[in-house]
Amino acid sequence: xxxxxxxxxxxxxxxxxxxxxxxxxxxxxxxxxxxxxxxxxxxxxxxxxxxxxxxxxxxxxxxxxxxxxxxxxxxxxxxxxxxxxxxxxxxxxxxxxxxxxxxxxxxxxxxxxxxxxxxxxxxxxxxxxxxxxxxxxxxxxxxxxxxxxxxxxxxxxxxxxxxxxxxxxxxxxxxxxxxxxxxxxxxxxxxxxxxxxxxxxxxxxxxxxxxxxxxxxxxxxxxxxxxxxxxxxxxxxxxxxxxxxxxxxxxxxxxxxxxxxxxxxxxxxxxxxxxxxxxxxxxxxxxxxxxxxxxxxxxxxxxxxxxxxxxxxxxxxxxxxxxxxxxxxxxxxxxxxxxxxxxxxxxxxxxxxxxxxxxxxxxxxxxxxxxxxxxxxxxxxxxxxxxxxxxxxxxxxxxxxxxxxxxxxxxxxxxxxxxxxxxxxxxxxxxxxxxxxxxxxxxxxxxxxxxxxxxxxxxxxxxxxxxxxxxxxxxxxxxxxxxxxxxxx
Ligand code: G3I
Numbered sequence: 001x002x003x004x005x006x007x008x009x010x011x012x013x014x015x016x017x018x019x020x021x022x023x024x025x026x027x028x029x030x031x032x033x034x035x036x037x038x039x040x041x042x043x044x045x046x047x048x049x050x051x052x053x054x055x056x057x058x059x060x061x062x063x064x065x066x067x068x069x070x071x072x073x074x075x076x077x078x079x080x081x082x083x084x085x086x087x088x089x090x091x092x093x094x095x096x097x098x099x100x101x102x103x104x105x106x107x108x109x110x111x112x113x114x115x116x117x118x119x120x121x122x123x124x125x126x127x128x129x130x131x132x133x134x135x136x137x138x139x140x141x142x143x144x145x146x147x148x149x150x151x152x153x154x155x156x157x158x159x160x161x162x163x164x165x166x167x168x169x170x171x172x173x174x175x176x177x178x179x180x181x182x183x184x185x186x187x188x189x190x191x192x193x194x195x196x197x198x199x200x201x202x203x204x205x206x207x208x209x210x211x212x213x214x215x216x217x218x219x220x221x222x223x224x225x226x227x228x229x230x231x232x233x234x235x236x237x238x239x240x241x242x243x244x245x246x247x248x249x250x251x252x253x254x255x256x257x258x259x260x261x262x263x264x265x266x267x268x269x270x271x272x273x274x275x276x277x278x279x280x281x282x283x284x285x286x287x288x289x290x291x292x293x294x295x296x297x298x299x300x301x302x303x304x305x306x307x308x309x310x311x312x313x314x315x316x317x318x319x320x321x322x323x324x325x326x327x328x329x330x331x332x333x334x335x336x337x338x339x340x341x342x343x344x345x346x347x348x349x350x351x352x353x354x355x356x357x358x359x360x361x362x363x364x365x366x367x368x369x370x371x372x373x374x375x376x377x378x379x380x381x382x383x384x385x386x387x388x389x390x391x392x393x394x395x396x397x398x399x400x401x402x403x404x405x406x407x408x409x410x411x412x413x414x415x416x417x418x419x420x421x422x423x424x425x426x427x428x429x430x431x432x433x434x435x436x437x438x439x440x441x442x443x444x445x446x447x448x449x450x451x452x453x454x455x456x457x458x459x460x461x462x463x464x465x466x467x468x469x470x471x472x473x474x475x476x477x478x479x480x481x482x483x484x485x486x487x488x489x
Contacts, residue, residue, distance in 0.1 A: 044077035046340025055302035124179035161205035174223030209242035215253035242273035251284025264297035276318035282333035286442035359485035361467035372409035420456035448485035
């Protein structure tokens, strides 16, 4: 049975049990607008509204900088130590453990109600020479397991998730990279590390973390996917996969959401763990965050530093705050994609009425004059004063998205139920709270918004090049084009 038929059937069933006419039921349903929700004004709070976290890498040496720590404690509710829990710091010589710098960060997190990601237990880099020089398998196995055990025991109960193994796959390949662990212990070292970690702290989530695994068709992505699938099928303990997401100027590959969803379908949480984007385009950041928001098991996002000046890529200005601590346009884009907003800096105000003007056409989202029925197809048309058929009330939903109710008809901007393909035309329908009537608004660099339907993950647009009156309003993969940019006026 199609979704449309199902809706008709439900309406008739409701009418028959209540004794009301179908028309009365429609009218009642039309008044059931979703509850308004005050937009959260920080990254951490906005992410928490959808059950996610928003974190940052922290350097212990910067905690005394009050600009830094003020932003940290205002915006972020998860912390990853940038270098302080790596092997060269925690066990610089065999059996000699140093937890001072890591403890400093954990102490800060505890005092400010932030959670911690542990980074990282087994990694070929920042590895002291005394480890990389070991050639005997029994010795290395003992050393690796003792390191995992001692570090995890020290932080037991204080770490939400550990990057147990970091960057074990070779660039451009489905195979593991060469490292002392791989070369001396063989392929099984990753499994052994995860089994050891589970035994030490069963309450910590255990993650595999890597870079360049965001594009679904890449060999490295497929290699990691095959490993996780194998681990899940054999009961090797793994709870999460971290996608570092160190992106170039264009941001994530178009398949990023598919990649996150495919890993999540294996039964692991997925997280964006080290996000930074060269030049920090707001659209690129919004697309990254949107990909996570569209995948229920994408449980959190961490950016790799606070201000551009704190970044390991500082020459590329890749973060959300400038060197003086001010918010960059990418910050607004991320906040609004998370469903937050300040409500006084040009954001969409819940409950307010707007006209939605397409940037490519300069025309507005229009219900053809005099047509108010369910199923009316929507179009673009010249703005006509404040005509009610071109006016839309934006109500924010609990998931941070918006429902857009046409003032003239009382019906909402609806993606036909179950029809999520590119080119599906949008219509009017009674509000029913469905994901197909929920639109996430991501702020673009030009001040406009990209509206992503929560059911399909596709963007509201007029077809490329069709800017005339009467152009259909449809959904398509988000492309960043002006035909997918809408000004709320
Ligand atoms: O603190 C010392 C300083 O005393 C010394 O004079 C100086 C000399 O080079 O080095 C300083 O340490 C540097 C450290 O960052 C702190 O700034 C190290 O050389 C430098 O290698 C280290 O770089 C870190 C890098 O990992 C090491 O591979 C970056 O901060 C850190 O952001 C980066 O993070 C990694 C993730 O852990 C894993 N994924 C990739 C990511 C980016 O490379």
